[in-house]
Amino acid sequence: MNWIASLPMYNVTPALAADWRAFLADVLHEAAPLTRIVETHEPLPAFWRRTDLLISQTCGYPLMQGLRESVQLVATPEFDAPGCAGPDYSSVIVTRADGPVHSLEASRGLRVAFNQSDSNSGMNALRHAVAPLSRDGTFFGEMIATGSHVGSLTALAEDRADIAAIDCVTMAFVRDGLPQLAQAVREVAWTQASPGLPLIASKGVDTSIVEALRVALTHALRTDPARTKRLRLKGFSTLSLADYARIEQLESDALACGYARLA
Missing domain, CATH: 3.40.190.10 (Periplasmic binding protein-like II)
Structure with a gap:
């Protein structure tokens, strides 16, 4: 082969x-x-x-x-990386640095950016975090698929979205290599850890x-x-x-x- x-x-x-x-x-x-x-x-x-x-x-x-x-x-x-423990990782839930969101619950009815629908860090873990806050199966006002975690961070920085969950390893690499983009967002919460x-x-x-x-x-x-x-x-x-x-x-x-x- x-x-x-x-x-x-x-x-x-x-x-x-x-x-x-x-x-x-x-x-x-x-x-x-x-x-x-x-x-x-x-x-x-x-x-x-x-x-x-x-x-x-x-x-x-x-x-x-x-x-x-x-x-x-x-x-x-x-x-x-912050959010990692052994082989486990989490997602950091972030918003625009100068935005009004200061908790996950405060993002109700707002715009969520996610990298793609089959992502654990960008969708599945965020869905798990939001589920207890949902009402009749809904929580956000608009869903924006960006194609990547960097795309989601860019959507936040450009005020095209209000909140997103970012793989903590990706977030560490963004802080290392794209510091201006990292500084455009701030932490709101963390998701549950998983492998x-x-x-x-x-x-x-x-x-x-x-x-x-x-x-x-x-x-x-x-x-x-x-x-x-x-x-x-x-x-x-x-x-x-x-x-x-x-x-x-x-x-x-x-x-x-x-x-x-x-x-």
């Missing part, structure tokens, strides 16, 4: 994207040197299901919404290669300590699908409140 690999999820700036690509190259050099690093031009749900996928990164929500039938878990990064974005492989990848990838991921942390610090990486955990069931529980809790979608 001619394997491919890509880490598409935390490329907040071009410099960060270059660091992730270099980190991945070091991992593959040790574990699978013939693997080709590619750009993900096709929609991510299709890319993640490719049978020639050696390693990539996905979100826990699509993983539990059907992707798990096509992939296996490799590892979950542990990040040095972070996992590294995955096609189910066709042999378990011996998966084990080699796990070893290589840890070794790559030591290859370039300055890069590891820029990537805010602390280590990797090996989780199971049972661990990721906590993401399904966030959805179940919201449904129990009669709040099936951001509305």
Whole structure:
């Protein structure tokens, strides 16, 4: 098999994207040197299901919404970022820095920005936080899909939205690389924690290669300590699908409140 690999999820700036690509190259050099690093031009749900996928990164929500039938878990990064604890992460709920919103409840009837409907950090965790405040299945006045967390932050900064939930790792990278954008928003609340974005492989990848990838991921942390610090990486955990069931529980809790979608 001619394997491919890509880490598409935390490329907040071009410099960060270059660091992730270099980190991945070091991992593959040790574990699978013939693997080709590619750009993900096709929609991510299709890319993640490719049978020639050696390693990539996905979100826990699509993983539990059907992707798990096509992939296996490799590892979950542990990040040095506010809102992270081991392999768990949270979303920081933010508003415009000079806006009037000072609590989640105060955003009732206002404009919510979210990156996409299959995001755990931008939609599912926020839905869970809002559900107890909802009335007859509604809470917000307008929903704005932005396509990315940076897009949601930009919508807040430009007064096109009033509130959004941002993956805390992304928010840390924005503070590092896009400080002006970070300063345009302020914290309102935090969502409940859940397992972070996992590294995955096609189910066709042999378990011996998966084990080699796990070893290589840890070794790559030591290859370039300055890069590891820029990537805010602390280590990797090996989780199971049972661990990721906590993401399904966030959805179940919201449904129990009669709040099936951001509305």
